[in-house]
Amino acid sequence: MMRSCRCAGPRAGRGEGARRGEVAERGEGAERGGRDEDISRSVAQSVIGVRAAACDNRCMSAEESHEPKGFLARLRARLNRGGASIARDLRGLLRGRKVDAAVLEELESRLLTADVGVEATQEILSDLNRRVARHELDDVEALLAALRARLVELLAPCERALAVNRTLHPYVVLVVGVNGSGKTTSIGKLAQRLRADGLTVMLAAGDTFRAAAIEQLAVWAERTGALFSSQRAGADPGAVIFDALQSARARHIDVLIADTAGRLHSQTHLMDELKKVKRVLQRVEPTAPHEVLLVLDANQGQNALAQAQQFHAALGVTGLVLTKLDGTARGGIVVAIARALQLPIRFVGVGERAEDFGLFDARTFAAALVDGAADAST
Ligand SMILES: Nc1nc2c(ncn2[C@@H]2O[C@H](COP(=O)(O)OP(=O)(O)O)[C@@H](O)[C@H]2O)c(=O)[nH]1
Ligand SMILES: [Mg+2]
Numbered sequence: 001m002m003r004s005c006r007c008a009g010p011r012a013g014r015g016e017g018a019r020r021g022e023v024a025e026r027g028e029g030a031e032r033g034g035r036d037e038d039i040s041r042s043v044a045q046s047v048i049g050v051r052a053a054a055c056d057n058r059c060m061s062a063e064e065s066h067e068p069k070g071f072l073a074r075l076r077a078r079l080n081r082g083g084a085s086i087a088r089d090l091r092g093l094l095r096g097r098k099v100d101a102a103v104l105e106e107l108e109s110r111l112l113t114a115d116v117g118v119e120a121t122q123e124i125l126s127d128l129n130r131r132v133a134r135h136e137l138d139d140v141e142a143l144l145a146a147l148r149a150r151l152v153e154l155l156a157p158c159e160r161a162l163a164v165n166r167t168l169h170p171y172v173v174l175v176v177g178v179n180g181s182g183k184t185t186s187i188g189k190l191a192q193r194l195r196a197d198g199l200t201v202m203l204a205a206g207d208t209f210r211a212a213a214i215e216q217l218a219v220w221a222e223r224t225g226a227l228f229s230s231q232r233a234g235a236d237p238g239a240v241i242f243d244a245l246q247s248a249r250a251r252h253i254d255v256l257i258a259d260t261a262g263r264l265h266s267q268t269h270l271m272d273e274l275k276k277v278k279r280v281l282q283r284v285e286p287t288a289p290h291e292v293l294l295v296l297d298a299n300q301g302q303n304a305l306a307q308a309q310q311f312h313a314a315l316g317v318t319g320l321v322l323t324k325l326d327g328t329a330r331g332g333i334v335v336a337i338a339r340a341l342q343l344p345i346r347f348v349g350v351g352e353r354a355e356d357f358g359l360f361d362a363r364t365f366a367a368a369l370v371d372g373a374a375d376a377s378t
Contacts, residue, residue, distance in 0.1 A: 070355070071350075071355065071356070071357075072361070072364050074350050074351065074356065075325065075350050075364060075365070075368055076364065076368045077372075078325065078326035078350045078351070079326070079331045079350070079365075079368040079369060085369065085370060085371050085372030086107070086110045086111065086114055086332075086370045086371075087144050087370050087371050087372075090106070090107075090110075090140060090144070091140055091141070093106075095140070096139075097139075097140070098139075099132050099137050099138060099139065099140065099142075099143050103140070104125060104128060104132065107125070107128070107143070107147070108125050111125075111332060113329070114329065114330060114331060114332030114369065115301045115302060115330035115332040115333040115336065116332035116333075116335045116336055117302065117305070117332070117333070117335070117336030117339075117340075119339065120154065120332075120335050120339045123339070124150050124151075124154075128143065128147065128150070131146060144370055144371075147370055148366045148367060148370050151335060151362075151366035151369060152362050152363055152366045154335055154339050155334070155335065155338050155360075155362035156362040157338070157342050158338045158343065158344055158345040158360065158362070159344075159360055159361060159362045160319075160344035160345075160346075161346065161359055162291060162293075162319060162346040164194070164254070164255060165290065166199075166254065168287075168290065169248070169249060169252045169253060169254060170202065170245070170248040170249065170253045170254060170255055170256035171254065171255045171256070171290050171291075172245065172255075172256045172258070172281060172285065172288040172291070173255065173256070173257045173258065173290065173291045174241075174260065174274075174277065174278065174291070174292050174293065174315075175187055175257060175258060175259055175260060175293045176260050176262075176274055176292065176293070176294055176295070176311055176315060177262055177294055177295035177296060177307070178262040178263070178297075178307055179261070179262035179263035180262065180297065181295045181296055181297040181300075181307075181323060182295050182297060182324060183207075183259060183260070183295045184207070184213060184216050184217055184220065184259055185220075185323070185349070185352065186293075186295050186321045186323060186347065186349060187203060187217065187220060187257050187259055188217075188219075188223065188224060189347075189349070189354045189357035190347070190357075191203060191221070191224040191226045191257060192223075192224045192354040193357070194254070194255050195225050199254040199255055200227070200251075200252075200254045200255070201224070201225075201226040201227070201253065201255045201257065202228070202229055202244060202247070202248045202251070202255070202257070203217055203220065203221045203226050203227070203228050203256075203258075203259065204229045204230070204240060204241050204245075204257070204258040205218070205228070205229065205230035205231070205240060205259055206237040206240050206241045206244075206258045206259050206260045206261070207237070207259045207260055207262070208231065208232075208234055208235045208236070208237055208240060208261065209261040209263065210233060211232075211233035213259070213261070214230050214233060217230070218230065223354075224354075226257075227247075227248070227251070227253065229244035229247055229248075231243070237260060237261065237273060237277055238273075238276050238279075238280040239280075241258045241277055241280065241281060242281070242283070242284060244256060244258065245281060245288065249284070258277070258289070260273075260274060261273070267310070271311075271314040274314065274315055275314060275315065278292075278315060291318050291319055291346075292315050292317050292318050292319070293317075293318070293319045293320070293321060293346065294308060294311045294312070294317040294319070294320050294321070294343075295320075295321045295323060296320060296321070296322055296323065297323050297324050298322050298324050298325050298328045298330060298333055298334065299324050299327060299328040299330065300333075301328075301330040301333050302336070304322075304333055304337065305333065305336050305337050305340060308320065308337055308340075308341055308343070309340070309341070312341060312343070317343055318344070319343065319344045319345075319346040320337070320341075320343050320344065320345045320346060321345075321346055321347045321348070321349065322337075322345060322348045322360070323348075323349035324349060325348055325349065325350050326349075326350040326356070331365075331369050332369060345360040346359075346360065347360065348360050348365075
């Protein structure tokens with residue numbers, strides 16, 4: 001079985017046999033840096049993108065975590081294409097007017113248009129209705145502030161950054177999602193962040209459905225200085241990822257990120273295959289995968305929620321990436337997903353470049369959803 005294992009970038013070549021273009025020997029040095037040695041090290045979890053030495057998996061806002069201001073500004077500007085925010089023209093329309101049933105109805109239709117979903121919308125509206133009845137929200141500004149606060153409440157439980165356990169070599173991230181959702185691109189962006197945090201990374205080309213998918217991942221490996229483990233198109237994904245895990249372990253790599261296919265002959269077939277990949281990983285390392293990261297395209301609206309439910313039921317998803325928030329008028333789907341699944345949202349994508357990827361921050365997101373790029377300090 002052929003496998004190429006390439007590396008680019010100075011830190012990636014920590015283990016021997018990691019030079020560019022070299023074919024790795026199977027099982028080489030597999031015991032080196034074994035688990036006993038790993039466990040004896042001091043615990044060092046790193047929250048990705050955060051220069052903290054230790055983490056207790058607590059909620060951490062993007063602001064706190066030194067997320068570049070540029071990313072937050074881009075999120076604000078690009079979410080719902082900026083102009084399509086929930087509050088768009090509402091202030092002008094309702095200035096000086098009392099908040100009444102008609103105003104609440106307009107707000108309801110805007111929440112539904114943004115794909116917040118029927119259930120979450122009803123929940124939000126009944127809360128706002130109660131407060132209007134108590135005369136707590138007399139004008140449109142008070143109403144929008146209450147809406148933002150309610151959204152933050154719904155989104156905050158999902159604000160949990162990925163915490164890589166540095167005592168594991170490797171920490172294994174299995175990336176799943178339907179075709180075109182942005183898996184490979186998100187893997188590249190994540191690899192970039194991990195590398196910037198000084199971690200060694202290997203990418204495993206588990207989407208063997210198309211040769212182009214393998215090439216696409218190889219380009220990201222090259223660009224980010226990650227090791228790359230692949231076989232030919234059509235190879236068994238389980239075998240590819242199994243070999244990659246052995247190889248990453250032998251090289252004492254910090255993080256292995258496994259790409260997978262998003263399209264097979266049927267959805268059942270896809271889930272069965274992914275379950276098999278998970279089992280195969282567990283044969284090498286019973287605690288793996290340490291993160292099952294589901295990538296969802298926000299453009300898919302309610303369909304993304306259905307996908308999340310399906311993947312979660314089949315695989316036990318531990319984290320989400322929401323992509324393409326730049327190109328959708330349906331950013332509200334994040335609220336529907338947050339409410340329905342309460343899964344950690346590890347990252348959001350607002351464009352195709354590596355920088356267009358950042359931590360999920362409930363406050364920024366709620367403000368962007370309600371007010372777009374406009375200033376909306378709550
Ligand atoms: N605008 C935008 N495009 C994205 C984002 N993430 C991924 N893409 C694009 O979506 C397309 C599909 O992405 P890909 O990673 O190949 O999806 P995969 O099939 O799940 O691996 C590519 O053209 C990516 O550049 C994002 O956050 N914003
Ligand atoms: Mg792909």
